[in-house]
Amino acid sequence: MALDAALVKAFTPTGVLRASINLGNPILAKAGPPGGDPTGVSVDLARAFAGRLGVPVEFVVFDTAGKSVQAVSDDKADIGFFAIDPLRGASIAFTAAYVLIEGCYLVRDSSPITRNEEVDKAGVTVTVGLGSAYDLYLSRELQHASIVRAPSSPTVVETFVAQNIDVAAGVKQQLELDAKKHTGLRLLPGRFMVIQQAMGTPKTRGEVAAKALHLFVEEMKATGFVAGALVEHKIEGASVAPAT
Template identity: 25%
Template sequence: MGRSFKFLLVLWALVACAGVASAQPSSDSRVADLVKRGEVRIGLFLPQYIKDAASGELKGVWAESARAFAARLGVPLVLVEHPTPPQAIACLKSGACDLLFLPFDDRSASVGDFSPPIFQFDYTLLVPANSRVHRVADIDRTGTKIAAVRNHASTISLSGLLKQAELTLAETPEQTFELLRSGQAAAMASARPTLLTYSAKLNGSTVLADRYGANINRMVVPKGKTGWLSYVGEFVEDAKATGVVQKAIERGGPPGVTVSPPGDPK
């Protein structure tokens, strides 16, 4: 056996050992119960993910960030899919999910305990071709209807700003988009990444450059899980500082998402 071949064997063995070591479960006492169970269940809801039609894999910055967290924890990840935010919240409260991604506001404050911000994106409008709406302020007119997802954070933010226009609500982003495409609404309100995706399906449509709010995502643990919260908070800050979140955005998308600044303005 030549020296070169022996060297390659040794190198392969070292790489293999390093891979096994990196996969070892965390010994941190703050998450000992999670590690003992042998998996972490993170709930996602539409439009936080897109499912690959061929492989069934969930894609998006939420799924990629969840994978990064599970890798740090050293246990397998279970992504729990939900069609709406209320169903994902019910999953966390029932104990069927361990974590979620949500913005922090008065409506969500009672859901669980929140980490510092991890990533964020704007709320804005999608308008069809030849629309006279060029800025968010242009939409607030008597008789104007805006399609929006019921109970979504972007909808709650917009409802507090409107004085004359009316919201036409649907249960999912796809149903909301159909209201716009069918002419039942003059605009669709949502997060910029979602609107950029739907804009590609409607010729001549435009996602407005300005915004009416922002979705600042945080990781959420059940109320009272102080150890989990401390561990998750450290993960979030480390992931922002070391480029893990940026890589998750680049791998998973969607366009329009940015890394949140360090710290917690809450």
């Protein structure tokens, strides 16, 4: 993938590739040591793309997906790593997905709810992480259940327990991890959505830049880079998205 000077400038108007990183999804990124850079699959991809451009990388780190998305939408970051969603697509040009993640429901053992299809009923309350992919999705899809928004994805189970909410929704691995801190909780079988994690850049950077980023992601999938990063960071429950 050839990147000429004009394309490098489109991605890095400040001379540095500013990568928006969301720490609210532990599958893709985690905080690094004090004063150090974050780690994870998305961080590895950002470094690789900066290397392709021949520029330094700067990580702009956030605790929620919503803040991370906003940074790219506002041209305060040059690339980001998000779940594909039409609402976000108004200002961000997405690549195809590089990783697929399951969105699941968590309930108490005593809950009468046993299937995903039973969640969307009058009187049922679901808690989600504010601005997350599953917040956007369920805000469109749920017709009868009500939604309570936790401050971030990592605080969903905490909010679910503290406020005695009926259902917690989120990334399967995050729910499993948080559920271990409590007793009497269970995941519903299956999933309510597949979260397509992609790279994105502001649409203001132009169609040529968007195409170049898409080709980069496809190359990283085809060469095994993404699969290798998942293994290196010991990520389970996520899979490399198919080629497009």
